[in-house]
């Protein structure tokens with residue numbers, strides 16, 4: 001079994017986090033090292049390591065994460081302009097191997113930044 005990640009510990013209340021949303025399937029927390037005025041992580045309670053590790057049975061969870069992200073973005077006042085980022089794999093910048101969506105908002109976006117630096 002995969003080792004417990006920091007996000008599982010946050011979900012279980014073992015370590016503190018700035019939680020701004022929770023429902024049956026996911027939580028949303030402010031990123032500890034925000035890269036924009038709004039930088040929130042939407043994290044499924046199920047510890048799926050990477051997006052590519054999700055399967056058919058996770059379809060409802062994946063859809064739910066998108067809906068929750070929209071709701072949280074609205075709550076944070078960036079519902080009209082935000083980006084959702086999923087880093088899949090270490091070479092793509094993933095550092096915590098528990099699937100999460102980054103909501104990035106409150107900043108101006110350039111098309112070029114989509115493809116990294």
Ligand code: 5GP
Nearest residue numbers: 006017029030031032033087093094095096
């Ligand atoms: P990744 O690079 O895996 O896509 O994103 C992991 C994110 O989790 C990073 O943006 C990092 O700042 C954030 N992070 C790592 N540890 C913690 C923590 O203990 N608390 C919170 N709130 N965010 C964390």
